[in-house]
Amino acid sequence: MTGATILPAVVPVAGPAVVAHGAGDLRIEQVPVPVPGPDEAVVEVAFGGICGSDLHYWLHGAAGESVLKAPMVLGHEIVGTVVRAAADGTGPAAGTPVAVHPATPGDGPGRFPAERPNLSPGCTYLGSAARFPHTDGAFSRYAVLPARMLRALPAGLELRRAALAEPTAxxxxxxxxxxxxxxxxxxxxxxxxxxxxxxxxxxxxxxxxxxxxxxxxxxxxxxxxxxxxxxxxxxxxxxxxxxxxxxxxxxxxxxxxxxxxxxxxxxxxxxxxxxxxxxxxxxxxxxxxxxxxxxxxxSFRFNDEIDHVITALADGTLAADPVITHTYRLEDGLAAFATARDAATSGKVLLDFRPKPE
CATH class of the missing domain: 3.40.50.720 (NAD(P)-binding Rossmann-like Domain)
Structure with a gap:
């Protein structure tokens, strides 16, 4: 296990999150922590990478044809530690460091190859306004996520490096x-x-x-x-x-x-x-x-490639660390987004969601 975490006795009912309210309106605010369903785990988020889609929601209130109609928690490139495992016994145990596969394949009108669920017309993604109600992301101190999204990290793979798993996939x-x-x-x-x-x-x-x-x-x-x-x-x-x-x-x-x-x-x-x-x-x-x-x-998103990426990041055969150029604490999230916007001076910009050390 990497980065030993002291598990909270009780998950708070609310926590800080990065919320897009509309074009140019990005806020760090308290949001409720949802009550997990039987197949959902609670993850204490450690790091999140700012993606181009996050920037579009902030700058334009939309990412392509996905238009914000209500405030939405951003973020889909996240890693953290399970603090409450799914009640039905699926997924990683409490205390397990994890990366997240943010897609939920779904049914919808239109055909697609069964072996390519990334193309399923009903697919949803964390932090996406493609449908309404929107699919909240996980740029929050605590995220409630389906256990099937969680990928246990190998021993020795640091959470900061593992934050590259989703974009590398x-x-x-x-x-x-x-x-x-x-x-x-x-x-x-x-x-x-x-x-x-x-x-x-x-x-x-x-x-x-x-x-x-x-x-x-x-x-x-x-x-x-x-x-x-x-x-x-x-x-x-x-x-x-x-x-x-x-x-x-x-x-x-x-x-x-x-x-x-x-x-x-x-x-x-x-x-x-x-x-x-x-x-x-x-x-x-x-x-x-x-x-x-x-x-x-x-080429659109990915399927199970994230599993291969995690292995390659852990065994050192994939040299990706230089892509991370900046890390900001959550409370400095607005500055982080401003830095990520400037492609001339930044690569991957991470948000650090961990509580400040006392």
């Missing part, structure tokens, strides 16, 4: 969509947290050459630290096209990045689109993709 899934990358040249467009984590996953998977692209120096510095062989500025179109990558991971989430991905792929190559572009029509170099016979492949 997104990157792992994206790399997996490309197939075997061993011995191949891979171009990563956008070296923010997901792009940098993709670099780390690609390095572990045996890619022969990894070229990272970004508009800012700090993300490129992080990409180098986790395994990128070469770095390019996003405006250097000629150099990007000259890479002729077997696989391109597009993680910028912009049509400019997608254009660079198409240009930088070798004829017959694959472009994995993990960066979520804004809703609505987007300009794409589709004629070039057609004449080069490129495979344009979508």
């Amino acid at each position: 997104v990157a792992w899934h994206a790399v997996g969509r490309a197939g075997d990358v061993a011995g191949k040249t891979v171009l990563v467009i956008g070296s923010g947290p997901i792009g940098a984590l993709a670099v780390a996953v690609l390095k572990r998977a045996g890619a022969a050459r990894i070229v990272a692209v970004d508009m800012h120096e700090k993300p490129l510095e992080i990409a180098r630290a986790v395994g990128a062989d070469d770095l390019l500025h996003g405006t250097d179109t000629a150099a990007i096209e000259a890479v002729e990558a077997d696989v391109v991971i597009e993680s910028s989430g912009s049509h400019h990045g997608l254009a660079s991905a198409v240009r930088g792929a070798v004829r017959g190559g694959k472009v994995i689109m993990v960066g979520l572009l804004p809703t609505g029509p987007q300009p794409v170099l589709i004629s070039l993709a057609i004449t080069r016979e490129l495979d344009l492949i979508g």
Whole structure:
């Protein structure tokens, strides 16, 4: 067990949380701790990573087409310690450090492959306003979560490092969509947290050459630290096209990045689109993709990849630590969000939910 925790005799009825009330309205406030159901555990949250979707809810009151209609607790990249196990006996015991798989696959209109529950139309995610009532997240001192979401952490895996499990699973899934990358040249467009984590996953998977692209120096510095062989500025179109990558991971989430991905792929190559572009029509170099016979492949969230990520973080085969650039205490949450917003100076920004040491 990592990070021994003194278990509270009684879980408080309320605790501090990060709540988005609307565009530009983010508050640190007390929220009730729900009464757990038979299959739910209470987790004392230690760390939470700020995701791009959290930033969108704060800045715009929406993430894509998911619009805030009521205050919502943010956060889905979390780790902590079980302080009350599920009453039905499922899931980890009290005292177990855990990471969280934040998805709940669900039924809904539309078909999807049974082995890919991330595509289920009724799927919900912690900290999402896609449906109403919204699905509260877990940026709170105490989170009540279904036991099936909890993943026990191996001995020796520190909670701070384990906070990368969820975003790394997104990157792992994206790399997996490309197939075997061993011995191949891979171009990563956008070296923010997901792009940098993709670099780390690609390095572990045996890619022969990894070229990272970004508009800012700090993300490129992080990409180098986790395994990128070469770095390019996003405006250097000629150099990007000259890479002729077997696989391109597009993680910028912009049509400019997608254009660079198409240009930088070798004829017959694959472009994995993990960066979520804004809703609505987007300009794409589709004629070039057609004449080069490129495979344009979508990548959305993940399935069981988080289990492989946790193992790799624990055994040291996945070097992801440099992606974490800042850690703020919960009471400084507004400053944390401001830092996370600045892609030129930050990578993954963590919130520390642990009580102040006395």
